[in-house]
Amino acid sequence: MIPKALAGTLLALLLAGPLQAQEISQEARGRCWGSNPNAPVVIEVFSDFSCPHCRTLYLETIRAAMADYAVPGKVCVVYYEFPLRGNRYSRQAARWAHAAIRLGPQKWLRVMDTLFRFQGRWTRDGQIEPILASVLSDVLSEEEMNRLRQWVKDPRVDVAIDRDLAEGRQRNVQRTPTFFISANGETERFVGSVQYGILRRYLNNLLARR
Amino acid sequence: MLVRVLQWICRLGLGAIFLYAGFVKAGNRFRFEMDLSTYQLLPDWGVIAVAAALPWLEMALGAVLILGWKQRYVTTFTALLLGAFMAVMGITYARGIEAQCGCFGFGEPISPTTLARDSVFFLMAVFLAGVAWRRRPAPEAAPGP
Numbered sequence: 645m646i647p648k649a650l651a652g653t654l655l656a657l658l659l660a661g662p663l664q665a666q667e668i669s670q671e672a673r674g675r676c677w678g679s680n681p682n683a684p685v686v687i688e689v690f691s692d693f694s695c696p697h698c699r700t701l702y703l704e705t706i707r708a709a710m711a712d713y714a715v716p717g718k719v720c721v722v723y724y725e726f727p728l729r730g731n732r733y734s735r736q737a738a739r740w741a742h743a744a745i746r747l748g749p750q751k752w753l754r755v756m757d758t759l760f761r762f763q764g765r766w767t768r769d770g771q772i773e774p775i776l777a778s779v780l781s782d783v784l785s786e787e788e789m790n791r792l793r794q795w796v797k798d799p800r801v802d803v804a805i806d807r808d809l810a811e812g813r814q815r816n817v818q819r820t821p822t823f824f825i826s827a828n829g830e831t832e833r834f835v836g837s838v839q840y841g842i843l844r845r846y847l848n849n850l851l852a853r854r
Numbered sequence: 855m856l857v858r859v860l861q862w863i864c865r866l867g868l869g870a871i872f873l874y875a876g877f878v879k880a881g882n883r884f885r886f887e888m889d890l891s892t893y894q895l896l897p898d899w900g901v902i903a904v905a906a907a908l909p910w911l912e913m914a915l916g917a918v919l920i921l922g923w924k925q926r927y928v929t930t931f932t933a934l935l936l937g938a939f940m941a942v943m944g945i946t947y948a949r950g951i952e953a954q955c956g957c958f959g960f961g962e963p964i965s966p967t968t969l970a971r972d973s974v975f976f977l978m979a980v981f982l983a984g985v986a987w988r989r990r991p992a993p994e995a996a997p998g999p
Contacts, residue, residue: 697952819952819963832885833961836892836952842901843891849884 673720677710677749680717685827685850687719690726690812692820693737694767699760701821701837707757708840709847718851723756724808726820733770738805740772743795747788754783828853861985864978865919868932871975872916875958880909882960889956893946925986933979940972 673681689706691698706721713719725742727734737759744755758779759772766772777789784792795801815824815833822835827850879886887905890896896904915935918928939957946953947964954961955968962968 821952834888834892835954835961835963837894838888838891839898839901841898842887845902846884846888 675722675745676720677722677753678714678717678720681720683714683717683720684854685713685719685825685847686722687823687825688722688724689821689823690724690808690815690817692726692728692731692734693741693759693763694731694734695728695820696763697837698821699763701823702756702760705838705840705843709843710753712844713847719847724811725805726809726812726817726822727805728820731767733767733772735805736770737766737772739796739801740776740792742801742804743792743798746795747784747792751783751788754780825850827851857985861982864982865922865925865929868975868978868982869916869919871958872912872919872932874916876909876912876914876916878909878959879905879956880913883909885960886956889954889960892951892953892956893942894951894953895942895946925982929979929982929986933976933983936972936976936979940969940976943969943972 673686676683676686687706687709689701691702709719710721714721723741725738727738741752741756741759744752747755755776758776759766762775762779766775773793776784776792780789812822815822819835821837822833825832825834825846883905886909887901890901890905915928915932918924919932943955943964947969953964955964956962957968957972
């Protein structure tokens with residue numbers, strides 16, 4: 645156990661510091677939430693809708709960062725679906741969220757909000773559709789809701805989720821939430837949820853160093 | 855003799871570890887704040903205060919350990935500090951919170967490996983404190999006639 649722990653320490657020391665600069669793919673830039681797809685800072689989040697820490701990160705931190713940094717074009721945010729196998733309804737929720745991208749960024753955001761806000765309800769029985777239909781009745785027309793119901797069944801949605809999962813595995817994502825912040829040619833990796841006040845200081849420092 | 859060799863190894867080893875850990879954190883304070891924040895234990899001002907103070911405390915402790923100054927108190931303080939780190943990490947891990955260790959460098963999640971590694975450091979510090987307190991203090995000079 646001890647030699648293993650020491651080996652782990654050495655590995656951690658070797659891996660310490662920022663990762664090599666990763667070129668943000670055009671696809672990721674295209675999926676960016678924010679007014680500027682070429683924003684100087686990119687936050688990429690690998691998230692599972694059933695995970696409580698992903699909920700906290702999204703509702704208490706990323707949502708505020710979107711309003712304060714992504715809307716003015718300083719940061720863009722990319723969400724990757726990373727449904728963990730142990731969570732029964734995660735994949736289903738990821739399908740709804742991914743299908744909602746086709747409704748446009750504002751409505752996609754409302755679907756994300758609803759999935760995270762009502763996580764405690766649908767993770768019990770997997771009844772996502774009734775929650776979305778009732779909560780978003782003032783946002784989505786009946787026609788849009790029907791289209792969303794069709795898109796959720798589209799096999800291309802599953803292909804896209806699998807692509808996100810593969811992207812996460814390639815980046816050695818093992819837990820959720822894991823997020824990467826790229827700026828000034830460097831990418832840093834974070835695991836877990838952070839307070840918005842602290843993220844704000846981190847982002848301000850990155851933007852000031854440009 | 856063996857105890858003395860072990861004592862030197864533990865003291866210099868821990869000193870170097872603390873110097874390194876403090877140096878890495880002091881060099882990237884905002885990143886360290888992010889790691890501390892993942893513990894979900896402190897409010898914003900607490901995270902900022904700890905991130906500002908801890909790296910310098912660690913570097914000072916590392917230097918004093920290497921110099922071997924006031925060993926009884928310094929090794930006891932080191933053991934208490936490592937014990938506190940272990941308690942915080944252990945509680946965070948037991949609560950199922952995904953947090954980053956923030957121990958050496960960044961981006962390392964708390965795991966059984968990080969807990970085992972810190973246990974080794976804690977035992978080294980306890981050993982040093984135990985040896986320091988068991989050793990007899992140098993005899994005082996005999997009073998003059």
